[in-house]
Amino acid sequence: MAEGLSKTCAIFFLTLLFSLPLGMIVALLRMSKDKVVSSVTRFVISVLRGTPLMLQLLAVTYGPYYLFGISVSRNKLIPVVIAFSINYAAYFAEIYRGGIESMAKGQYEAAAVLGYTKTQTFLKIILPQVIKRIMPSITNEVVTLVKDTSLAFTVSYQEMFTIGKQIANSQTSFTPFVVAGVFYFVFNAIVDFGMGKIEKSMQYYK
Amino acid sequence: MILEMSNIKKHFEDCEVLHDISLNVDSGEVVSIIGPSGSGKSTLLRCATFLEKIDSGTIKYVGQTIAHTPDGEKPIYLPKKEMVKVKSYFGLVFQQFNLFPHFSVLRNVCDAPINVQKRNKEEVEEKGRELLKKMGLADKADAYPFQLSGGQQQRVAIARALALNPDILFFDEPTSALDPELTGEVLKIIRQLAEEKMTMVIVTHEMSFARAVSKRVIFMDGGYIVEQGDPEKVFGDPSEERTKQFLRNYQQ
Secondary structure, eight states, rough: OOOHHHHHHHHHHHHHHHHHEEEEEEEHHTTTTSHHHHHHHHHHHHHHSSSOHHHHHHHHHHHHHHOOOOOOOTTTTHHHHHHHHHHHHHHHHHHHHHHHHSSSSHHHHHHHHHHHHHHHHHIIIIIIHHHHHHHHHHHHHHHHHHHHHGGGGGGGGOOOOHHHEEEEEEEHHHHHHHHHHHHHHHHHHHHHHHHHHHHTTTOOOO | EEEEEEEEEEEEEEEEEEEEEEEETTOEEEEEEOOOOOOOOHHHHHHHHHHHSSSSEEEEEEEOOOOOOOOESSSSOOOOHHHHHTTTTTEOOTTOOOTTTTHHHHHHHHHHHHHHHHOOHHHHHHHHHHHHHTTGGGTTTTTTTGSSOOHHHHHHHHHHHHOOSSSSSESSTTTTSSOHHHOOOOOHHHHHHTTTTOOOOEEEEOOHHHHHOOOOEEEEEEEEEEEEEEEEHHSSSSSSHOOOOOOHHOOO
């Protein structure tokens, strides 16, 4: 199961690596003044959030074969990470949007009067405050992601849960599931601790 | 002339907020704008500081045309690049302070001079500390806004505006969000700036303060300048019935 754990970690970290920045791009598109861009983005987000991640995993993994006849690659990590990243980007985008829209107009106005450009205003004034505000929601998603990695079993990617299930089946024992459950729990305890540290580091202001 | 606004018109949806307003402010002049809520006082300041776009008219700072409507239709503003420099001509102090909560007091004051005006960091910080000392906040340089009272926050906001070396300072109801107790400390600073011949335009509901500190008082109502002139004249012997009525309500 140790090898499975390393694969679980790979899904987890790679998904965060891609979905956190991708979510910001999606959020900015969603808030675009261009009506077409914002409504298309809105629709895409609603599909990603409104359909099961399991289905999206299957679509990304096997879709290319059914649509274009491209054979399914041996390395399932790529489609798994793509599906997770896109799905989580949709959730992160909505969290970012909520954070950005909750910022008081006065912050933008003060920055404008002082002569900051739009980019400077966003990066220096708005974004740091948004990150602080949305940290609890981000933590929530990250905790969910730890558990969602187990969905990779649907495309028989050999992460921890898939292996646990195989062992359980072959030994007709429930113990591997218990072991897997403890792993997820410990994993999330570490995530909680880390995210708590990050939140604390931003508590120097209100 | 530091600021020349002529024939400014502005509407929001179907509401005409400014009807053909003209306002000139000379160097060293302190002008107070009084009037009921919704009279267009704040909108006038917001047009002068480019937070709102005018419908038509002309805005000039130190003789340079920043916005005008040559064909009488759409206003033409200077290109964005030049607006950065234009913004160093003026400072604006908000009713709600609008300090940056994640910056220390000193950084609130110094960040724009360093990163917008690209001035030397050591020099700016030295000046920033001087300004804070002048505001009676020398010991608060490393504090964060949430640790300060409203009056202290507003004084930081004044220091932040002054740090850009503006030619003119606008105040949009600077004491309206403050307890009466804290109002005095902010007014004292503004009075001190007036003595130093800082050019200022102050939108305020503090009538006795406006009377004492300003060289000229403007009474606005319904998007028009109803009356303006020497504060003793406007407050002591207003010529317009509307002004009398407004001031009477204030005395009660």
